[in-house]
Amino acid sequence: MNRLLVLTELFLPTKGGTAVWAAEVYKRLGGKEIHIVTADVPGAAEVDAIHPNSIHRLDLKRVPWLRPESLVMYARFFFKSLWLILTHRFDAIHAFRALPEGLTAWLVARLSFRPVVIYAHGEELTTWGHGRKYQAMQFALRHADRVIANSEHTRDTLLVMGVAEDRITLIYPGVDVTVFRSGLDTGGLRESLGIGPKEKLVFSVGRLSRRKGFDQLIRAISQLRQEGMPVHYVLAGIGEDYDYLDGLISEHNLRGVAHMLGGVAAEDLPRWMNACDVFAMPNREINGDNEGFGMVFIEAAACGKPVLAGAAGGTGAAVLDGVTGLRVEGDSVEAVAQGLSKLLLNREKTEEMGHRGWSRAQTEFAWERVATKTLALSQKMTRSDTA
Numbered sequence: 001m002n003r004l005l006v007l008t009e010l011f012l013p014t015k016g017g018t019a020v021w022a023a024e025v026y027k028r029l030g031g032k033e034i035h036i037v038t039a040d041v042p043g044a045a046e047v048d049a050i051h052p053n054s055i056h057r058l059d060l061k062r063v064p065w066l067r068p069e070s071l072v073m074y075a076r077f078f079f080k081s082l083w084l085i086l087t088h089r090f091d092a093i094h095a096f097r098a099l100p101e102g103l104t105a106w107l108v109a110r111l112s113f114r115p116v117v118i119y120a121h122g123e124e125l126t127t128w129g130h131g132r133k134y135q136a137m138q139f140a141l142r143h144a145d146r147v148i149a150n151s152e153h154t155r156d157t158l159l160v161m162g163v164a165e166d167r168i169t170l171i172y173p174g175v176d177v178t179v180f181r182s183g184l185d186t187g188g189l190r191e192s193l194g195i196g197p198k199e200k201l202v203f204s205v206g207r208l209s210r211r212k213g214f215d216q217l218i219r220a221i222s223q224l225r226q227e228g229m230p231v232h233y234v235l236a237g238i239g240e241d242y243d244y245l246d247g248l249i250s251e252h253n254l255r256g257v258a259h260m261l262g263g264v265a266a267e268d269l270p271r272w273m274n275a276c277d278v279f280a281m282p283n284r285e286i287n288g289d290n291e292g293f294g295m296v297f298i299e300a301a302a303c304g305k306p307v308l309a310g311a312a313g314g315t316g317a318a319v320l321d322g323v324t325g326l327r328v329e330g331d332s333v334e335a336v337a338q339g340l341s342k343l344l345l346n347r348e349k350t351e352e353m354g355h356r357g358w359s360r361a362q363t364e365f366a367w368e369r370v371a372t373k374t375l376a377l378s379q380k381m382t383r384s385d386t387a
Helices: 018-028 044-051 071-087 098-112 132-143 152-159 215-226 242-251 269-275 295-302 331-343 347-365 366-387
Strands: 002-006 037-039 054-058 092-095 116-120 144-151 168-170 198-204 231-235 258-262 280-281 307-308 325-328
Touching: 002 018, 002 071, 002 098, 018 037, 018 132, 018 295, 018 366, 037 071, 037 242, 037 295, 044 054, 044 366, 054 071, 092 098, 098 116, 098 132, 098 242, 116 132, 116 152, 116 366, 132 331, 144 152, 144 366, 152 168, 198 215, 198 331, 215 231, 231 269, 242 258, 280 331, 295 307, 295 347, 307 331, 325 331, 331 347, 347 366
Parallel strands: 002 037, 002 092, 037 054, 092 116, 116 144, 144 168, 198 231, 198 280, 231 258, 280 307, 307 325
Antiparallel strands: none
16 A cells, blocks of 8 residues: 655646656555645535545645745645544655755654655756755755656756766656557548648647747748648647747748637547657757756657657656657758658658557557656655655
8 A cells, every 4th residue: 555645736636747647656556545645726626526635735835925925835735644644554745846846855854753755847956046945956856865856867867967877767757658648530520720631730739938949830831831841730738838839930920820829628539649740849958947858748649749859858767769759959941851861751760660669659658658757766764754
């Protein structure tokens, strides 16, 4: 039996890789004996009603006039977690980020003599500067009993931060291969946007932020169209760059060629991945902000699609260059365009890449595989704690 206290501000129905990871792994590790403390968000009741773990929702909104504005959030995390650990027999505490969850988990763990595990995702390690917030994050990670790194790139960053190598465990995030799979019905998707059956389709999904490289894709699609390639681009997602990207589409005269869908229903996302020829997200590093892993790459791979990724960050764990897709310099429009051209024009080779990606998703990235690794870590820590 896995008796775990899990702290994560991000949890379903909130979108994003961290929220999905927390929900998918722990429901495979146990039932009500696993308690998850998370934020109360719209739609939470529907998720909690069917999720097998015990979910505790808190108001974790920041208070702008407080200094620090996250003080109330930390207090609520702390007192709820302390009450739970005093009233339940947990084996360990897991925190999905160093801040705010990890620092809180470390304090509660030390007060209750329990081991603490903190997840590191990559981008948070390089974007918080080197001020007090960074120092607090560094303290939490250095003093955790175990840190889970989501990629080799993240592991290397942790080592530079002074986290002991023997405390770092590498566990990649996963994909639900029963949801993201090949052979799904894609009827009506291309047709709804006027994309012909013989035209090429590049698809992207993610938060509309600059480091994802969606702007470079729009420029690259424009270049390929000028070279005579009948290619369309479909982008799903919401975020701060929506107006900027929409303006780029107009600037490059791509109305009717580049299509922004906004938010896409969960059930339609794997259908769009099936409908495309190539999935692309040529991420790049901007002011230290980069892609720690890129779960969308393995979701596309699970649908049998070749992928185009940026060379920055930890994408090398998700995309094997020349095997399951290509990694290119996201700063270069020319490199992005050339990468797309290689994938779109060599059907035999890209089908091989798609098949290899699909096979790798089944064997290495299925959530059951991630849960097994997490369970092994938990059991190892429990044995060490009782030795």
